[in-house]
Amino acid sequence: MNYSELAPAYIRAIAPYQPGKPISELERELGITDIVKLASNENPLGASTKAIAAARAALDEIGLYPDGNGYALKDALVRRYGVAIDQIVLGNGSNDLLELAARAFLTVGDKAVYSDHAFAVYALATQAVGATGISVKAQAFGHDLDAMQATAVRQGAKIIFIANPNNPTGTFLSGTALHDFLSKLPENILVVLDEAYNEYLPEDKRYDSVAWLNEFPNLIISRTFSKAYGLASLRVGYALGHASVIDMLNRVRQPFNVNSMAQAAAVAALQDRDFVQQTFESNLRGMEQLTQGLKSLGLSYIPSFGNFVSFHVVNAARIYRRLLEEGVIVRPIGNYAMPDYLRVSIGLQIQNEKFLNALKKILGEQQ
DSSP: OOGGGGSOHHHHTOOOOOOOOOHHHHHHHHOOOSOEEOSSOOOTTOOOHHHHHHHHHHGGGTTSOOOTTOHHHHHHHHHHHOOOGGGEEEESSHHHHHHHHHHHHOOTTOEEEEETTSOHHHHHHHHHTTOEEEEEOOBTTBOOHHHHHHHHHHHTOSEEEEESSOTTTOOOOOHHHHHHHHHHSOTTSEEEEEOTTGGGSOGGGOOOSGGGGGTOTTEEEEEESSSTTOOGGGOOEEEEEOHHHHHHHHHHSOTTOSOHHHHHHHHHHHHOHHHHHHHHHHHHHHHHHHHHHHHHTTOOBOOOSSSEEEEEOTTHHHHHHHHHHTTEEOEEOGGGTOTTEEEEEOOOHHHHHHHHHHHHHHHHHTO
16 A cells, blocks of 8 residues: 555645755765865854753753743743743744744645745645645845735735745845835735844844834744754744734644753853854854855855855756765755755855865866
């Protein structure tokens, strides 16, 4: 018997999410060492020492279930953002939160809208509940908000997913543009604003989306501790929204979905503003190093406001494979309808140098 036939057709049609290649896998495949991974937008500084200490302390209670309500972390978020505790839901990373939104509000026959070249999980989360995803043509690799609104209204969509900055293109929508978009949108359409890379925005680009929650009860803001806070391995994120919306997400949330170490580390990380500032400054330097290096190699790239940059290169699949052979892992993004682009995360200076030197060598082989 083919047991896959027992699953709904929309589940069988899913192409599973492909994470970045881990260092250990490349070591096994090619038998090489001294590998640099610049594929998954991780923080090259690691995590705050305060967060690491808090996670280690939580190990003393590893035999106990975590606080299923996440009180300490929610309290820290209340203090940071001035929201009510019932406006917060915790997730096993922000991916979990995106899926919770889809599970809570979408079902077979419903529709969700997102942009071309936007984060793959929007389509996956939509498809996993049997809903229909509608991808709207991008504008300069970014979100065309007018087209997305028109499509959502015309198609009777329930949810619009927006990433700002967007992954994998790094494009940015101003606070003014987003606020105008929300102001014009019918209140029966939910907006999931994915701000996983929010902490990397320069001062002149920052906006206060949390303040909009009182004005737009159809807004859900998702954020993560995986990027600027450096807690990718612990998987912890949070969403903010109207209490009635958050209540629905909590109803489909798995019990104990955020473990004790993750909760403790996130509380400490949230309080370590110096580390986040160091991360921001390191990313600015690394972005300058990589973009200048790409320019010197005659390669074009998409200006990015995240901790990564996507660049255009002829025969991207071959370049990706050759970079692996040189001990550098980047991310091919052909599955984002960008077959001639590779995405590279911002690393430390020495890691960026290794990538640029390897890329220069490989491009020289083609001449």
